[in-house]
């Protein structure tokens with residue numbers, strides 16, 4: 001999940017703070033107009049979404065395709081799933097009405113009304129493979145239609161129904177990211193971190209549901225109409241690695257135009273919504289100025305039930321509805337930073353979770369450093385990070401006796417959230433802050449701007465980040481490697 005976060009800046013107890021955390025491609029999302037386009041028409045009836053999805057696949061790769069593969073994240077919530085989408089420590093809170101299951105069923109796949117062979121398989125029945133009716137060569141397009149249903153579990157999660165909202169994150173079959181020489185990347189729904197990886201595409205979505213719902217969604221609204229007790233909303237988002245929607249009958253909505261971006265805050269439990277909207281505005285302004293322009297025309301900050309701090313999607317972030325006031329602000333800044341680090345500059349979040357999380361978390365430090373009204377300084381924040389990290393090392397070593405401080409490892413190689421938060425959030429903060437002091441302000445910020453500009457709408461690797469700093473004039477290869485490999489002693 002993108003997810004998650006925490007309040008380690010805010011609490012003295014490192015252990016408690018480390019429980020939370022926030023939770024984001026390496027293949028190429030083409031940086032041009034030739035992108036795959038999804039047209040999704042869906043109706044939500046009760047807890048079931050019924051959808052027709054047209055995928056106008058654009059082959060922007062150096063490969064000829066005879067099949068396409070899609071991740072089916074909705075099927076991770078089915079009974080019998082091998083990978084539990086909810087971490088053990090959150091099970092009781094997430095399954096508020098007892099253990100509950102959902103699932104996704106692919107009804108048909110066709111191309112120009114000709115049925116195509118398909119298979120739902122992979123390592124955990126979360127992978128749809130479609131046999132194409134012809135070879136699709138580089139720069140060619142192929143149109144296919146998928147009919148499916150998504151049954152939503154009663155679960156507080158990215159995808160599910162809870163007491164306050166219906167969360168539609170990762171709700172549709174999404175093309176696996178394609179890495180040249182590797183192939184389509186199957187995402188397994190690990191409970192730790194955000195197990196996602198996708199290439200950018202264009203989206204047009206038409207969603208119908210009970211007219212009493214307020215729809216919070218990624219992208220720009222193009223149409224909204226009510227017929228009887230059914231509301232239909234149409235929206236679109238270009239050059240995005242996913243889209244998400246949150247529905248609620250409780251939402252209050254406030255909007256503000258900031259640097260040409262329409263910011264919307266959907267809330268129902270936040271005791272100080274003005275402060276939260278102010279924080280969203282300040283975040284957009286600050287990151288625009290510091291990293292480069294926000295990539296979309298709209299930004300929705302959406303309060304939802306959520307067991308972690310928050311979760312990022314392109315042009316929409318989910319913010320947990322049970323946070324302390326200061327934590328609301330921290331999560332909003334962190335999730336907003338993900339619009340630069342994960343949404344725009346993508347990465348494989350399973351293999352390189354620290355890449356977007358670490359940058360988002362250090363962006364929070366930069367934000368607070370430049371907004372003293374929130375009561376933090378760079379020094380106190382980094383001191384807190386150092387203290388947290390040292391406690392982690394000490395506790396972990398004593399309990400498990402085999403401390404592993406490698407940042408660069410896949411999600412399934414972390415023992416739990418405590419270790420992941422320290423390696424993907426806290427340690428990268430220390431890494432970036434020391435790097436900044438070493439290479440100087442100008443080189444540091446110049447490199448981040450170049451990284452954003454070069455990898456915006458495509459997927460980066462840790463080595464792309466290192467290469468960008470090297471090109472900016474910083475001899476940092478050994479420095480980064482020592483953190484990636486765990487050899488750096490803090």
Ligand SMILES: [Zn+2]
Nearest residue numbers: 003004022023
């Ligand atoms: Zn995050």
